[in-house]
Amino acid sequence: MNKEAIIQQLPYAKPFLFVDDITHIDTNGVTGTFTYDANLDFYRGHFKDHPITPGVILTETMAQIGVVCLGIYLTEEEQPTQMALTSSEIEFLQPVYPNETVTVISEKIYFRFGKLKCNVRMLNSRNEEVSRGTIAGMLVNR
Amino acid sequence: MKQEAIIDQLKVIVKPYVTDEQAFSNLTEATDFINDLKINSANLIDVILDIEEFFAIEIDNTSMERMIDVQSAVAIITAKLEAQ
Numbered sequence: 001m002n003k004e005a006i007i008q009q010l011p012y013a014k015p016f017l018f019v020d021d022i023t024h025i026d027t028n029g030v031t032g033t034f035t036y037d038a039n040l041d042f043y044r045g046h047f048k049d050h051p052i053t054p055g056v057i058l059t060e061t062m063a064q065i066g067v068v069c070l071g072i073y074l075t076e077e078e079q080p081t082q083m084a085l086t087s088s089e090i091e092f093l094q095p096v097y098p099n100e101t102v103t104v105i106s107e108k109i110y111f112r113f114g115k116l117k118c119n120v121r122m123l124n125s126r127n128e129e130v131s132r133g134t135i136a137g138m139l140v141n142r
Numbered sequence: 143m144k145q146e147a148i149i150d151q152l153k154v155i156v157k158p159y160v161t162d163e164q165a166f167s168n169l170t171e172a173t174d175f176i177n178d179l180k181i182n183s184a185n186l187i188d189v190i191l192d193i194e195e196f197f198a199i200e201i202d203n204t205s206m207e208r209m210i211d212v213q214s215a216v217a218i219i220t221a222k223l224e225a226q
Contacts (some may be wrong), residue, residue, distance in 0.1 A: 086184035114207050115187040138184050 001076045007073050010064065011082060015040060018061035024071070029107040032065035038098035053096040058122060058131050059088055066106030066120035069136045074111055075139065083116070083137040087136050090133035094124065101125050106135075114139040143223060150215050155192045159185040171213040176179075197223060 003022040010019060024031040037051050043051035063085055071083040096102060102122050109117040117136040124130050153169060160166045161180040165173065175181045181189065190209060194201050199222040201209070209215050 086182075110191065112191060113187045113203065115184055136184060138187075 001073055006069050006072050010068060011060065012064065018057070018058075018064045019069060022065070022069055023071055023103075025070065027074065027108070029105070030066060030070045031103065031105050032069060033103050035097055035101040040098070043098055043111070047130070051098050053098070055092050055101070055131075056088070058092065058096060058102075059090050059135070061102065062090065062104050062106070062131065062133075063088065063135050063137065064088050064124055065104040066118050067116055067135050070106060070108065070118065071116050071137060071139065074116065078111070081141060084140045086115070086136045086138050088128045088133065088135045090120075090135070092129055092131045094128055094130040096122075096130055098126065102130065107141045124139075143220070145216055145220070148219055149212060151196060152193070152212060152215060152219075156181065156189055157198060159189055169212065171216070172211060174211045175215075176210065193219065199223060199226070 006022060006025070007019055010017065010129060012018070018034050019032055020034045022030060022032040027053060038051070042054055042057065046054045055093060068083045073080055099128045102124055104122050105122060106118045106120045109119060115136060120135050121132040122130050156179060157166065158185065160182045162178065165178040165180070173179060175186055175189065176183060190201055193215070197219055199219065201218065201222070205218045212215060219220055
């Protein structure tokens, strides 16, 4: 399955699509990028006069690229399914500002009985780690 | 491996995922993982993977779907160990 087809199958749309590009994908993991447009609405309030990307948005970006894109790739032969987030444990190490481009690198820990669990890291454009942790999702019938 | 020994080991495996401590302290063969111990269904998969690792067995999809309580888990583990 090609990378564009995976992005097309994502169930998200702006302003809640946090995948611009998939740069690598195989059965063991995925790498993808996203740039946070400075006009995204949450920057108006997080924080007042001092926009920083919220941790929940970083987590969502890591989940969309690292778990949902990989899940679509791993299940391409199967019925259309959707991935539901079941757990996340993330550390945040550096702030991510408006207009920054981040790279998400996900490595599969396991994909068994419909549950996909991954080690996921996010790097900024200076290749510094901004967040890392584990995220899991389960397939649900659409 | 004796049934009691399997249950003792199961208790060690499920403990980190249990949210109903009282049901855990009263655990019997009839204890249901989801309804009694309140283990969430996504975490139950981790329980099963931990069972596979500890007992060095492989659990297939059919067995996994039957593993809803202590009794059925013990039966499946015993059968897999005997088949080795």
